[in-house]
Amino acid sequence: MQRLRIRHLTEYLFPTQVTLNQHRLLLRPREGHDVRIETSRLEITPAPHIKWQRDVFDNSLAVVNFPERSDKLIIASDVVIQHFEQAPFDFLVDDYAVRYPFLYAGGEQVDLAAFQRLVFPSDQKIINNWLLQFGLYGMETLGLLIKLNQAISNQFRYQVREEPGVQSPAQTLAQRSGSCRDYATLFIEACRCLGLAGRFVSGYLHAPETEAGNASTHAWAEIYLPGTGWKGFDPTSGVVTSSQHIAVAVARDPEAVPPVSGSFTGLGDATPTMRVNVQVNLLA
Numbered sequence: 001m002q003r004l005r006i007r008h009l010t011e012y013l014f015p016t017q018v019t020l021n022q023h024r025l026l027l028r029p030r031e032g033h034d035v036r037i038e039t040s041r042l043e044i045t046p047a048p049h050i051k052w053q054r055d056v057f058d059n060s061l062a063v064v065n066f067p068e069r070s071d072k073l074i075i076a077s078d079v080v081i082q083h084f085e086q087a088p089f090d091f092l093v094d095d096y097a098v099r100y101p102f103l104y105a106g107g108e109q110v111d112l113a114a115f116q117r118l119v120f121p122s123d124q125k126i127i128n129n130w131l132l133q134f135g136l137y138g139m140e141t142l143g144l145l146i147k148l149n150q151a152i153s154n155q156f157r158y159q160v161r162e163e164p165g166v167q168s169p170a171q172t173l174a175q176r177s178g179s180c181r182d183y184a185t186l187f188i189e190a191c192r193c194l195g196l197a198g199r200f201v202s203g204y205l206h207a208p209e210t211e212a213g214n215a216s217t218h219a220w221a222e223i224y225l226p227g228t229g230w231k232g233f234d235p236t237s238g239v240v241t242s243s244q245h246i247a248v249a250v251a252r253d254p255e256a257v258p259p260v261s262g263s264f265t266g267l268g269d270a271t272p273t274m275r276v277n278v279q280v281n282l283l284a
Helices: 107-114 121-134 141-155 169-175 180-193
Strands: 002-025 035-045 051-055 061-067 072-083 198-205 215-225 227-234 245-251 261-263 273-283
Touching: 002 051, 035 121, 072 169, 107 198, 107 215, 121 169, 121 180, 141 180, 141 215, 141 227, 169 180, 180 215, 198 273, 215 245, 227 245
Parallel strands: none
Antiparallel strands: 002 061, 002 072, 002 261, 002 273, 035 072, 051 061, 198 215, 198 245, 215 227
């Protein structure tokens, strides 16, 4: 078991007072058999009304309303988690799904149908043409997923993108570059073209560079494997996810889980100053 401290600061400074509309925050890690939250603190300026709830994907969501106008918005999340080590390949797939192609069993199929549906259906032909190079039919399912995961990591140029949202798979394939969000989106949509159920994961990554102060939010994919459940794949690095990956939110649509979302009115043509700082550190 390792203890990790995750600090996530989002700061908006406005040149004049504005009306802050409702904000939705996805900053609290998903708890389970491998992750437990030891302490959690969320501090927001100006003083808000906060309502916690579980969204449709069982993410922990803070819905925030502001009773007063303000010339700043500061959201500071500070969480300590216990992360229990899991070997990335310590799992077994049900016999019927060991090789591709396969069909999900009836009971699971009903629940997984939404995660098999493309978010970018107009890109299906382009994605299928890209998939032809891999000769995937008849492969072991895990080997297929690892091959796709590593192909995206190796074939494309990583690019930091500050603008919100994701590129379509067609854009990523045409530009041969993208952010972690774009890579995860391409991987998920490619798997859906193959009939597999996939979902988008937003969270954090702990690595040597994050200890040096270079942390940021991160995104990867999860694919449902019979007998194993949701299994994570990180096409940015080409690895199967491990205890370095800290999931905060999952969704069918990659656009649905930004850490901070909301709006404001009353600024006119002026532009706010924004600062984001993320730190992920190992504790003794």
